[in-house]
Amino acid sequence: MLQKPRGTRDFLPDEMDQRREVEGIMRRFARTWGYREVCTPEFEELELFTIRSGEGIIQEMYVFEDKGGRKLALRPELTAPVLRMYVNEGKTLPKPLRWFYFADCFRYERPQKGRYRQFWQFGIELIGADSALAEAEVILLARDILAASDISFSIHVGHLSLMRSLLDGLDPDDQKKIRMFLDKKDTGGLAMYLSSQGRDDLCTRLTALAGCRDLNEVFTITGDLPDRDRIEELFSILDASGLEYTLNPGIARGLDYYTGMVFEIFAENLGAENQVLGGGTYRLAHLFGGEETPSCGFAIGFDRVMVARGERMPAPGTVAGVAFTPEGRDWALTVAGAFRNAGIRTELSLTGKSIGNQIAQIARSADYALIIGKRERELQQVTVKNLRTGGQKVLSLSDAIGEVSGSEPR
Template sequence: MLQKPRGTRDFLPDEMEQRREIEMRLRKVARNWGYREICTPTFETQELYVLRSGEGIINEMYTFEDKGGRKLALRPEGTAAVIRMYVNEAKVLSKPLRWCYLSDCYRYERPQKGRYRQFWQFGVEQIGADTPAGEAEIILLAYEMLKSTGVRFELHIGHLAPMKHILSELSDADRKAVMALLDKKNFEDLKKYLEGINAAGLYDSLIKLIECKNIDEAIELCNNCGVSSDMPDKDRMKELIAIIDSQKIDYKLNLGIVRGLDYYTGMVFEGFADNLGAENQILGGGSYRLAHLFGGDDTATCGFGIGFDRVMVSLGEVKPASSPTVAVVYTSDVAGYAFTAAKELRSAGINTELNLLDRGIGAQMKYAAKTADYAVVIGAREAEAGTITLKDLKSGEQKECTVADAVQSIL
């Protein structure tokens, strides 16, 4: 028997209904904030992702050559393709652009709880609003979207300006190495690395920055860290946090967020579920500039991605919105009338199932009890009278009526 590929899943109807329910909640909030849905190809040129993330990502992707010898890759994430689409299709549109998407992505990595080789990401991108207000909107939208799912989470908000200021006198290579160790929270090796490059004095400043409880404390720390220049973006950072604070949301200031990705330029934020153990991050985002890599102008962008699969794991069982289901139970001699009755029920927006097997009335009723809320029973007498017998399968109550009357009773 053939098995599905490792790191992929099959979704039966109950699970799909739960997933669609959460998708619908996310889409509803995004649209309410003015973010419209887009869709990009499942595969792109391999070069797109290499330009975004470097050559190392090739080993993490599903790559292939098409019949024309072109090197292609299944998308490992959503952002690069969205910015490529912006450069190709939407540079002349009025700014800011507010876009959202739900994409299946593919990465060749070790599967684990909530992490698969095929996974889904709900992404949001805001293009062309280089302001604290634009960044604040993205953070607040992410907060509202996660709240709408019912997941329990903690939101961390940070900014890279203080970190970059403290490290500004290091070489690019040393700065990247230090930030990589910070991202992994490997403080022991961080201390050794800084000692090895004669910058041991930075260690205390970095640890104090991570422990800062407010923006003013971080600015004071940067003013006294020994770097000669003034910290850039401090006013912008204060304005962003002031807007966030005005909205009374629950969050933790975390100036130790590094995100591990070179293209983030300022504001960064992350969300963590409280019941997923070590792999508990369900959201990540920030401000970045990618358009110039793909042939566009240097355009300010900010956005985030929600790990949809991890959200579903964190939520556990979800009760989707439901509507009544009707099973039409009938004898074989009145099949035409039964199909007509089913058509009328469906036209009224009622989920309706017809018996398709050679079953007697008793067997049909037994099956209906497992799948439906109501049974519409039709025999020769009902067909001749132009009626049906409507039975409530939960209460056991039943009555003979027209299909139109049955619609009123069900709805």
């Protein structure tokens, strides 16, 4: 038997119902904040991703050559494609642009809990706004969306200027190594490395900074910064908004194009891969041939949100099943059509067996049985049987629809 490719999944209707429900919540919240959905190609020029992230990521991507010899890659993320789209056809739109996306991405990695080779991301990009308020908006929207998705999470907010101020003047390679130690919270490794460089003093300050959870203390470690006002404004907005978060100057987000605020959100019940969201302020458009454009955004690991939620079936709508005799068939089709026009999920029995048999089958999943035979056909009526109470009524078609649509689903 043929198997599906490694790291991919099939979704049966029960699971799709849940995914669509959460997807709908995320879309709805993004829209209420003024964000509009965009869509980019499933695959892009390979270069788009190597410009952003370096050649090293080629081995982590699905890369292929098309029949014209073009080097292409299945998208491993959506920020670069969305910013490419912005540069290609969004430059003249009035700013700021508020865009969101929900789409699948592909990475050639070892699957584990909450990590698949095909996975879905929900994300937003706020393009062309450069302010503490814009950064705060992105964080608050992230909070709203995840809260509405009904998972438990914690928000960590940092700012790259803080750490960079301490690393200023160091060799870029050194800076990168140090950021990696800090990102991994590997203080032992950090101490060893800085000691070998004769910078024990720096280690003390960096460790203190990464562990610092109070903004005033942060500035006593870093001293005054050009960005200080902006940073203080950001956090004062967050505080005024009643956001629950942890200040974390240790967030390094190993990428060079992040320029200021960075934040990460972690969920419970997730094992090793517990980050459900990452984002920050970045400059990327100029890499794709546009003008330098300050932007801010985040991406949610949708599949991880689903794992964190656990099994949670959305309430099904009311379901009606139609049982009918051969003489009632044509009237049954008319009735079913009218019910569907009224927005009621209506399933016609297809067995052609006895009424009893049809009702037995309908009763497995439906709330109402609509029974239609010769008598109903002749009087243009419908026998509506409530499968929970057992009661039944003979009604006109419009009354029958009213009876069923006015009810609560099971």
